Amino acid sequence: MSWPLHGSNPQYIYQFLQLPKQEKIIDFSVNINPFGPPPVIRKKWPEWHAAIADYPDPYGKDLVGMVVEKEQLPSSSILLGNGGAELIALVARFFAGKRVLLIQPTFSEYERMCHAYGCEMTNFTLTEGDWRLSVAEVEPLLKTHDVMFLCNPNNPTGILYSEAELINLIKACEKHQCYLVVDEAFYDFVEKPVTIAPRCETHPHLMVIRSLTKMYAIAGLRLGYMLADTRVIEQLKGYQAHWNMNALALLAGQECLKAHEYVTYTKNDITTERNRVTGELSKMGYIISDSEVNFYLLRIQNEMTSYHFFVFY
Ligand SMILES: Cc1ncc(COP(=O)(O)O)c(C=O)c1O
Structure with a gap:
């Protein structure tokens, strides 16, 4: 094994x-919300039993309507997915056989799915410490790649790239006709969230991935969405299986998007706890990434191996 x-x-x-x-x-x-799903999900669950006998709405119209409101983008720029994972797989298929730029360290699914679709991959590894991304350093690579993946905030460091950095990056990507996929699966854990999503209307090379499984702790239901130019959305939709979204996920998603107080409560608590825990770990000598979310990257010091860390702590 x-x-x-x-x-x-x-x-x-x-x-x-x-x-x-x-x-x-x-x-x-x-790295999902430790408080579990919003309480309204448990309350409504018995009511939703009737929904499983029928096929779900293949367009997820009601949920898409709510995403339109939230993101202020047209429905033609929105694609629901069976979790962010499905959307990553669709993107990889979109770029099958093409040249992909990965900013490491990052979420392993980009590499795994792009490999499955025969992409040629380049890893640009950030420097340990502040893990910052310099657009000037990356730009020459955009000329020779078809797509770049960026996770913001990044998994596993929890580092958040600013709106100004993202705007510079998408401008450089447009200049070199290189697509930019920004995975914002954890964006709603950040105290003051940063998103590049509104630029989808004006930047045809931008694709933004969101997950609802993290903040709303519905990983078992599977739900996410993508925001991008209409033509990109149309093509990705064509790769999806009909009824890819199950009825319970569609119903739960609508309740999640109304749970504003729950999001605020979670964010406040996570920020307090992260500051407390990372403060204590730093005092113990561990090196911790400057995360803005509900996880961080921890560097083990001295003689300790990760095996010892996992087994004895
Ligand atoms: C950065 C990132 N993106 C996307 C996903 C996929 O999330 P899901 O498929 O549960 O929506 C994950 C899961 O861990 C993740 O860490």
């Missing part, structure tokens, strides 16, 4: 490390 590809499903980590499964665990391998 090999090391699991992703977090969550902790039974596979226990199996890999040949450790007995514990009764009570806190799963640090997953």
